[in-house]
Amino acid sequence: MTYSKLNISTPSLIINKNNLLSNINKMNNFSKKNKINIRPHSKSHKMIKIAKTQLKYGACGICVATLYEAEKMVENKIKGVLLTTPITNIKDKVRLKNLFKLSDSFMIVIDNIYSINFLSNIVKPLRKKINVLVDCDIMYIGKNKISRTGARSIKEIISLAKIINQNKYMNFRGITAYAGDIQHINNYNKRSNEAKVRYNYLKNIIISLKNNNLDPEIISGGGTGSHELDAKSKLFTELQPGSYIFNDVEYNNVSIYKSNNKxxxxxxxxxxxxxxxxxxxxxxxxxxxxxxxxxxxxxxxxxxxxxxxxxxxxxxxxxxxxxxxxxxxxxxxxxxxxxxxxxxxxxxxxxxxxxxxxxxxxxxxxxxxxxxxxx
Amino acid sequence: MTYSKLNISTPSLIINKNNLLSNINKMNNFSKKNKINIRPHSKSHKMIKIAKTQLKYGACGICVATLYEAEKMVENKIKGVLLTTPITNIKDKVRLKNLFKLSDSFMIVIDNIYSINFLSNIVKPLRKKINVLVDCDIMYIGKNKISRTGARSIKEIISLAKIINQNKYMNFRGITAYAGDIQHINNYNKRSNEAKVRYNYLKNIIISLKNNNLDPEIISGGGTGSHELDAKSKLFTELQPGSYIFNDVEYNNVSIYKSNNKxxxxxxxxxxxxxxxxxxxxxxxxxxxxxxxxxxxxxxxxxxxxxxxxxxxxxxxxxxxxxxxxxxxxxxxxxxxxxxxxxxxxxxxxxxxxxxxxxxxxxxxxxxxxxxxxx
CATH class of the missing domain: 2.40.37.20 (D-serine dehydratase-like domain)
Structure with missing residues (x-):
């Protein structure tokens, strides 16, 4: 397909539907072959139609990064929406409450006792249990010591999981662990070596949770650049790739597969x-x-x-x-x-x-x- | 005024109205004192309400960078809209035609014979004369040899002005000459020296136009960083500052006034x-x-x-x-x-x-x- 001489106003954003569907299909096949769920991150596209297409092609749910993305997805009947960013702003309590009211499958992460109390107050009047995951920072232990969100020690993670588990308004569903900083390490072996450090830590988190009778049903993480490595690690129950549906110049340069396949x-x-x-x-x-x-x-x-x-x-x-x-x-x-x-x-x-x-x-x-x- | 503890969702874009009005007022006073018109560039804000406020505070019109900005401004009865970017895309002919239909004071720039023919075809069926300015590139002659848009020699500028002037569907209203690359030279004297090179060239353009009986009624250019220098040059009939209404970290660092005043x-x-x-x-x-x-x-x-x-x-x-x-x-x-x-x-x-x-x-x-x- 060539784009030449399209009759469009400019500048315009164009999605090549064939390539989009081929990318979604490819990730679905990967998911089936590796027996791992895919909950694609919609922060890449922010579009209801693409989220629905991803679900149709086998995704187990949709990740969102902002409250507004969550609202749009839930309003449009998207199942299994996971908000991967902690919400802490008092102004947003009403919006969050509404999301829990509208969807039973909606899930949210927390990385601090503040957020547990924050959520607890919201959910009390609703008389239902909400789905909560503990966000674990697996970026800080890497070479670059980047922290974004996430609890930052096994002790803290166990402590938060226990408090959620004991809260009568909350289901402890599991954990999230995203290594954003390794996604764009272009060389497969270098990325693999860097990823292993995170997987060792993640393995220890999981063992500690199990030892505390806090077996995580969901272990969510991974992205476009690391999805093959993430699946191989056998640690995750689901992956959160986002950019794979579009690809871009940055990902052009990443050797995603060990086989060096396109x-x-x-x-x-x-x-x-x-x-x-x-x-x-x-x-x-x-x-x-x-x-x-x-x-x-x-x-x-x-x-x-x-x-x-x-x-x-x-x-x-x-x-x-x-x-x-x-x-x-x-x-x-x-x-x-x-x-x-x-x-x-x-x-x-x-x-x-x-x-x-x-x-x-x-x-x-x-x-x-x-x-x-x-x- | 402090922002602390505003009850807002985040991330949010906040406009401090006091500072906005004070900035608009300051530019209006500058305009009066220096007897030079201000046609603020709305590409900075893209907002009808701010455009209307700028007009209320003495602006002679509003500049726009895109066809969509032009449409929004003209639909909302903003007078004296000047589109500072050449439009060349065949798909946009209908949109442009509509703008000429809706507004008699709408003006557009061209920098090439292609655009004159393009406009000529649009305007023939309208039975009215449209307002056209020749865009002159005064960036290329600077130290960095950056070119953006604009005709690139006096010969070319004269030739285009003549063709417009002879076209029965067009009013030759004057020229635009914007030195975007000097706006962020922080030091006043360095910026002044760099600006003088452009002013000398612009002066020669104006003399040549006059010698060819193409006296430009409008000479439009300048920006937030250079507006004092532009006014001092006595070459422009109007200035196009945009960022002055908001200021930002980049402009924090620019010594805009010779006096070094805030x-x-x-x-x-x-x-x-x-x-x-x-x-x-x-x-x-x-x-x-x-x-x-x-x-x-x-x-x-x-x-x-x-x-x-x-x-x-x-x-x-x-x-x-x-x-x-x-x-x-x-x-x-x-x-x-x-x-x-x-x-x-x-x-x-x-x-x-x-x-x-x-x-x-x-x-x-x-x-x-x-x-x-x-x-």
Whole structure:
């Protein structure tokens, strides 16, 4: 499939539906083959239609990162929503209470006694038990000592699990343990070595929980970059990959599989127009910092029909520069479209309210990015 | 005014209305004193209510960067909308035609013969003359040889102005000349020296136009960082500042005035919550790459009530880290709010659908970011 000469306004976010479905299908096959559940992280896409497609293709539920994502998913009858971020803001008590009211399968993580008390107060008047998991920080024990969220010692994890287990308004369902910092270690062996450190620690957490009669029914973690290693570790009951549905320039460079097999296909593309010509080799397009996230060390990548070796660089809030390779025999014209794969998919999709779904037959539909914006 | 203990969901975009109005007022006074028009750039805010406030405070019109911004402004009866980006995409002809139909004061720039033909075809059936300005690239002649949009020689500029002037569907209204690359040269004298190179070139452009009986009625350009220099140059009829209404960490560092006087006040703040505690000095908040734009070399800056010296760093898509200074005697608690000034205001506001307007009396209203999203 080529994108050339699509009749669209620019800049536009385009999802290549074939590649999207192929990626979802690939992860589903992996899940079946390795007998491990997949609860994909919807923070990558924030879209009801994609969440429903993931469930249809065998996902056991959907992860969310924000309260607003949780609300959108639950309102739209998505089952098994897991909120992977602790909520601590007093203002949000009513919103959380409503989520517990609306869904029996909704789950939330905590990493502190504060959050247990916070939840306990919310849930008392509801007369039902809510599903709680203990978030375990397995990033801090890595080489870079990055901490994000999560309880930070086995002692603390056991203590929190016990308190949840004894609370009459809470079901202790298990734990989450996500190593975000290893997902983008490009080399398979280096990533594997770094992952092993986390798995050893996670194994000890699980043994300690079992020894305390707190056998975790759910052990959730992992991501696109580590999913093969995570499955091999036999520690997780489910994985939370997000970016696999789109892939991006950052993941292009990650050797995800030991076999070095091709992994996922580019399904997320920004459509731009040439709005100014600098010279034969350099052109200005209408997509800058507001159309493609610039947080990555890697650059967004122009794809076909521009020749291999074409480069994109940021020219400010509204503009980007396209540089054709020296060897290029073609030139671009004003009004020409240039299609660009973002370096980092999650914050890029977050820039748009809607996206264009490009089907095999080149029909274009519009889907909303339902859960973008609003904290 | 302090932000402490606002009852808001997080992450949230907050506009401090006092500071916003004080900044708008300051630019209005500058405009009067220097007898130069201000046509503020709404790409910074994308909000109808702010555009209307700018007009109320004396602006002669509003600049827009995208077709969607133009549509939102024109639909809402904003007069004197100037689209500062050339439009070249065939798909957008209908949208542009509609804009010319709806507004007699709408103006657009071109930098190429392609765009003149493109516009000419749109406007023929409308039986009215549209307002066209020639965009002149005054960035390329600077030290960094950055080109964005704009015709790139006096010869080309004269040629385009002539063609517009002879076209029976077009009014040649003048030129635009924006030096985006000098706005953030922090030192006043260095910025002034770099600006002079552009002014000399711009002066020659204007003389050549006059010599060709193409006297430009409008000479539009300048920005927040250069507006004092631009006014002093006596070349422009109007300026296009955008970021002055919010200020940000990048502009904190720019010595805008020769007098070294204080310039604009921080009016744009991200409200976050502490969701995890790493240790006494380090905390995780719920605002990452999707809540604060990460394109700047500078870091977002925590403001009161956290102590001076508190630092923010990105911890990924959804998380940020707050580090208290070593000397700090206070600690943070889970659920505490931390308020952060973004490093770069324009792409940060673009991340939100709406913002909270905080008044002196601490009442909170919600305003839509009307023109965000959609190319």
């Amino acid at each position: 992994h996922f296909s580019p399904a997320l593309i920004i459509g731009t127009s040439v709005i100014s010509r600098i010279n034969k080799k350099q052109y200005v397009v209408d997509a800058g910092l507001k159309a493609i996230s610039a947080d990555s060390n890697l650059m967004p990548l122009p794809i076909e029909p521009t020749p291999i070796g074409t480069k994109y660089s940021f020219l400010g809030d509204e503009h980007g520069k396209i540089t054709l390779p020296k060897s290029s025999k073609i030139e671009l014209s004003l009004g020409d479209k240039v299609y660009i794969q973002p370096a980092h998919c999650d914050p890029t999709i977050n820039l748009y309210d809607k996206c264009l779904i490009l089907d095999e037959n080149k029909s274009i539909k519009t889907w909303n990015i339902d859960a973008r914006g609003y904290g | 310039h604009f006040s921080p009016a744009l703040i991200i409200g976050t919550s502490v969701i995890s505690r790493i240790n006494k000095k380090q905390y995780v908040v719920d605002a990452g790459l999707k809540a604060i734009s990460a394109d700047s070399n500078l870091m977002p800056l925590p403001i009161e009530p956290t102590p001076i010296g508190t630092k923010y760093s990105f911890l990924g898509d959804e998380h940020g880290k707050i580090t208290l200074p070593k000397s700090s005697k206070i600690e943070l608690s889970l659920g505490d709010k931390v308020y952060i000034q973004p490093a770069h205001c324009d792409p940060t506001i673009n991340l939100y659908d709406k913002c909270l307007i905080l008044d002196e009396n601490k009442s909170i209203k919600t305003w839509n970011i009307d023109a965000r999203g959609y190319g």
